[in-house]
Amino acid sequence: MSEKILSELPENLKDFLDIPYGGLFGNSAQAQIVEEIIADPTMHYRPKYLEEMTGRKPKTVRDALQKLVQLGLIENVSKDTYHPVYRVVVESKKFIALSLLAYALLDDRDKTRCMDTAILDYYHKNLEKQDKPLACATASPEMWGITTDREPYKNGFVVAEGV
Missing domain, CATH: 1.10.10.10 (Winged helix-like DNA-binding domain superfamily/Winged helix DNA-binding domain)
Known part of the structure; x- marks a missing residue:
């Protein structure tokens, strides 16, 4: 010991x-x-x-x-x-x-x-x-209309910057 x-x-x-x-x-x-x-x-x-x-x-x-x-x-x-x-x-x-x-x-x-x-x-x-939160949600940038080149989709718009 x-x-x-x-x-x-x-x-x-x-x-x-x-x-x-x-x-x-x-x-x-x-x-x-x-x-x-x-x-x-x-x-x-x-x-x-x-x-x-x-x-x-x-x-x-x-x-x-x-x-x-x-x-x-x-x-x-x-x-x-x-x-x-x-x-x-x-x-x-x-x-x-x-x-x-x-x-x-x-x-x-x-x-x-x-x-x-x-x-x-x-x-x-x-x-x-x-x-603790009751629920957590995740989403890809594409779901929000954000593309990798920062250009909005054809009929969409940028919802969040910096994602």
Whole structure:
């Protein structure tokens, strides 16, 4: 088995390893929560769990969660108002963009192609059918009345130049 040896991370970037999204959004509670939920979008999140993961106070976590609900990144799936449970809205374009950003940071740091793979996967699952034409048609220049010497047919005319 061959091992890929990664290059040493520059000292100036090591400071950003433990900060959400490499420090792009600072180290706020909201950024920490976003990083956590993007890393595992299939999990259901309780505020207590996020308090433990981020080391933030309950009110700070609650406020961040409310903001993320307003932004449409997460939704409360609990009917119990005193014990909310949140899930990531994986259909959200914001979720997709943040996931791609997380991959981009990995790619830049580790020189991988995770984001390229994710974009290709997203294209095949969501965009390919919209992008492909329903039908293709081809025609020879003669069908359009264009001859090789650029003279129109007897009763025809040049429909397109440069064909």
